[in-house]
Amino acid sequence: MAAAGPPAPVGRLGPFFAVVWLFFLLDPLSEGWSRRDTVAGWVGVAATVVFAVVYMWLWLRSRADRARMIEAPPLRWSIGYVGALVVLGGVMVASLGETGLTSVVYIGVGLVMVFPPRVAWPLVVALVVVTIGLSAVEGWGSQVGTAFGLLAASVAVFGLRTVMSRNIELVDAYRRNENLVVENERTRFARDLHDILGHSLTVITVKAELAGRLMDVDPERARAEVADLERLSRDALADVRRAVDGYREITLPGELSRARLALEAGGIVARVPNTTDDVPGELRELFAWTVREGVTNVLRHSRAGTCEILLGPTSAEVRDDGVGCGDGPGPGAGAGPGAGAGLTGLRERAVAAGATVVTRDLSPGFSVAVVAR
Known part of the structure; x- marks a missing residue:
């Protein structure tokens, strides 16, 4: 009844x-x-x-x-x-x-x-x-x-x-069905909000810490970092507004550029591809999310000295030489640094695109990759 x-x-x-x-x-x-x-x-x-x-x-x-x-x-x-x-x-x-x-x-x-x-x-x-x-x-x-x-x-x-x-x-x-649609939309919005704010706030935190350390030793560099903080905050606010409006504007070249700046601000040597020509159009958004989530985890957890981003026609990988934490190679294997809502959201996107998330402990270091089937 x-x-x-x-x-x-x-x-x-x-x-x-x-x-x-x-x-x-x-x-x-x-x-x-x-x-x-x-x-x-x-x-x-x-x-x-x-x-x-x-x-x-x-x-x-x-x-x-x-x-x-x-x-x-x-x-x-x-x-x-x-x-x-x-x-x-x-x-x-x-x-x-x-x-x-x-x-x-x-x-x-x-x-x-x-x-x-x-x-x-x-x-x-x-x-x-x-x-x-x-x-x-x-x-x-x-x-x-x-x-x-x-x-x-x-x-x-x-x-x-x-x-x-x-x-x-x-x-x-x-x-x-209406209730299911609403619940799915809530889950999607929560995932997107985590991905957008998680990355932006991580970079802002790193830059704020760097600006604090430079305040006395290099005031000019500190002012530059504070200016970046303002820009990043405005970008984060714009991203949140786009998410609230139902838009998800993310591009692979844009994420590579952001990754380079964020890693350098965190004192991590960044090895980032100069081109995305090899990546097919249908995988660009998924690989952009891969770069965002991978770099966010590197900044948060890895204590790495170097981070490398690798792009190919069927895969995108973010690897570092930090502390590492995984259960070995394989689809979805290992908790990895920062495993949780971020990697869960990435796995959901990968499944929707017919791809697989692979995490590996490199000893030292950690790797997050998305591989198209």
Whole structure:
């Protein structure tokens, strides 16, 4: 059963069409009125009116439940209302005779409306058998027509209920898909924000530390580093704004240039390719993220003296000669320095592009590579 939501307003035409079908109760009502000089006549009239009210209440309640995405009402509620219809129908038959059998059509419809099919259909069939059996009552005609009307109405309402149930399932599936899309977008945004801010803040931290050390020994160089800090902060802010707007503007040449500046600022010898001509267009963004994540980890964790970036038609690698920390070669092997959200995000991107992340402990040093399949 789908989770219940806030009640939806019942359309105006729905109750009107339901009231129209109460037209067939005019026969027992008229029969009771013709016997108004007897107690049985008044009992029949009262029972018919109450029967119509209970049936409409059941119909409106069932329709409201469907609007609230409730496929089946509580069993106790269903038994109570259908039981009331059965009792009132019995009073109609007892007080009005054959004319009161009109109630069985409405009872059959009520059974199909509120009970699951495995319960409703045996009860409908039993009601059909009882109705046909009443043909044997002296003075009553054949009830085959009434039984056929009962069965036809039940089948029609079952078809309507089936369509409504399918609509509930479709709406529920649509809502689940919406939630999944939102969750995936949140995960993507968190990953991108980590990658963008993680790299930028790491470089800013390194430059801030360098500027602090140079403040007394080389004020000119320190001022240059502070100017770089301002530029990097503005770049980071722009990157975050692009991420919030749903854009991810990242280029391989741009990341190589940033990597060179960041490594040199951290006192690490940078060996960076001068060209990206060998890298096919469909892998450039993935390799750019590889360079960003690899260099960020080098700056954060490696304590390296040298960092080398290698690019090829099917692979991008960032390696250093630092402390190293891995479990050996292989796809996804080793925690590596900085393993966590950054490498997890890189692996997700690699999988989406049909590539594999390979980490290696070089002893000394560490390597992060993305290899296209």
